[in-house]
Amino acid sequence: MTIQRPRGTRDFLPEDTEKRGRAKKAMQDVLERWGYREVATPTFEHLELFTIKSGASVIEEIYSFKDKGGRDLALRPELTAPVMRMYVSELQNSPRPQRLWYFGNCFRYERPQKGRFREFWQMGCELIGGSKPDSEAEAIALADGMLKSVGVVGDIHVGYLGLIRSILSKIEVQHRSSVMRMIDKKERSALATLLEDIGCSHLGLLELIDLKGQPALDKAAEIVRDMGAGPELDVPADAPVASAPAGTAPSPAGRGSARQGRAVGAELRLEEFQETVDLLRAYGVNFTIDFEIVRGLEYYSGTVFEIYAEGLGAQRQICGGGTYELASLFGGKETSSTGFGLGFDRIMEIVPMERSRRSPVFLAFTPDVKIQAAKIAKELRKSVPVVFDVMGRGLGAQLKAAAGAGAEFVVIVGKDELDAGKFTLRDMSGGGQESLALPEIEERLKEHYQGF
RNA sequence: GCCGGGAUAGGGUAGUGGUUAUCCUGAGGGACUGUGGAUCCCUCGAGCUGGGUUCGAAUCCCGGUCCCGGCCCCA
Incomplete structure (x- = not known):
């Protein structure tokens, strides 16, 4: 009997490897044309890095272990946390913005299925320290350009947490996370019932997430107008913005986990989102405004986006990203960043790649x-x-x-x-x-x- | 973690509770000591794994492993 591969891992034969190499090269060229520079981080990190970012519950999905010195380590399940950890310890005093990209294997202990493996590759970038709308438009246009460079057509959905969180501030604290979760899970009827029960139907949330594209933005403007005078429950005071990067907010909870209620302030600045939208149009990106895109975690603070593709079964998402505040979570200064990760393996499943290898x-x-x-x-x-x-x-x-x-x-x-x-x-x-x-x-x- | 479908030479496959398990392809060699994919010949190579039922199991049953699709989850 021969030795098998571990579950959820793959071998790449020469043809596969060539194809992956070509796709990587094409996307890498786009990144470099936008001025991004490659970085690399260790394959394993202290487990704490990931639990700080995503909460203790992620341990179940992580390959973690104690080394011979008794340290709790983990194979990296994603690359944003390591890159931000590196930024905080090595690059904080370098000129901003930092434009970084990465490509690396990641590991998650999950049930494999189409487009999901236990070892998989992520390619992505972080634009650290820029101002929000400009960075957001750049990141989304860049993701769009990368996909186009390999002939993949993605469906880009762009949402804005500043608005959603402001609406949430009108809802009592104990209901906010359920509402957020229902939006994320697209549990429309449960959400309608809950909003009804807590007397928040008038906020326009349901209508807002139902609308897509320009009508959604119009509705957003309307909600903002109506909300102007409403009572706010427990919204943290804005940080003095004069010298700090635009749009960042204090983090009263310090290094608490993002899953333990540490919400970064997401100010309601619809005009900023409008600017992101205008810039994206200038870049010629095809996208859909979709406030239903909220992404799970608390450290996202502005625009968020996801890209979907056909032909992948249940795992349709090939890209996710947005503006977030993680530097402070890892002990650094408040720094707003925008980034995204591409699911390289999923992209490889759908690239229409001609084989053009030249035999020696x-x-x-x-x-x-x-x-x-x-x-x-x-x-x-x-x-x-x-x-x-x-x-x-x-x-x-x-x-x-x-x-x-x-x-x-x-x-x-x-x-x-x-x-x-x-x-x-x-x-x-x-x-x-x-x-x-x-x-x-x-x-x-x-x-x-x-x-x- | 849950549900369903699978697993036969390197790849793709057929079949049956009972002699020596099909076929295609592949790989190596030869016919062919200076000219290729053809042809012919030879060789190599397989029933995931552990247990059970049985006189006898690759076939039937159970557990495990892995694969495929879906659920949960998805940083």
Whole structure:
């Protein structure tokens, strides 16, 4: 019996790996064209990093362990927390904004299904320290550009927590998290019942999340107008904004967990959201305004967005992100950031990728001139990929192998060629061949491999 | 964690409670000591795992593992 892969993991054969590499490269190019720089963090971290961010309940879904020194460690389940941890400890005094991107494997202890594995790859970026609408528009346009670069069409939904949280402030504290949860889970009828029961139907919440696109924004403006005079229950005072980055708010609860009620202030600044929307339109991004997008966690503080794609079964989301406040959670200064993560594996399931790999040149030789042939192979490798027989095959068998491997060209080296100083370049598709000096062969092949 | 469907050579498959388990493909070699994918020949290679029922199990039953789809969850 052979040893199996652990559950939820995958092997990537050469074809898979090539395809993934090409897709990664395409998206990476977009990131770099926007001025982002790659960073990398450890595969494992202190478990605490993730429980601080997401609450103790995530331990169930994390690969965590004690090392031999008794430390509680965890394989990273996501990359935003590690990157922000790194930012706080290494980059806080660097010029802002910081534009960082990353690509790495992550691990979650979950039931595998379509588009969900225990080891998976995330690609994403964090734009740290910018002002909200500008950063938000940049992040969303960037995500859009990355998907387009691999030919994936996503359905982009953009929401704004400033508004939702302001409406929530009209609702009694003990009901807020249930309301939030029901919005997130799209439990419409339960939400309607609850709002009715607590006498909050008049706030317009149901109508708001039902509407999509411009009508949703119009409704938002209406709600904001109506809310102007209403009583506010327990809204934290805004931070002095003069010198602080726009829109950040104090975090009275300090380093408490995001799941334990530590809500960052999300001020109601609909005009900021409007600006994000205007910028996105300027960038030519196709998106839907959708206030139902609230994302689970408390550290999100402004615009949030999710991107969905077809063809993935139950796991349709391929991207999620927004503006958040995490630096302070990890012991740093208040810093507003915007970022997103792309589910690389899910994207790979739907990229319409043409296979365009170029097979290496095969250098076929007669066994009696192996030594000289090896020298020629070495020379040719300066220009093009060259495969040299290691099976001890005769010339005929080498050609057969080259054909089987899909070679487009074979260079044949034998005693006659060595004597003449001219080698045979054989075109395997047509079957034609000609006798040429080595520099000419190099020239021809180099031309053929141009761009690969 | 829950529900359903699966597991037969490297890949894809057929079949039956009972001789030596199909076929296709693949891989290696040969016919072919300087010219390829053809053809022919040879070789390699399999019933997930543990238990039970049975004279006999790859087949029937149970547990486990893994895969596929869905639920829960999804930072």
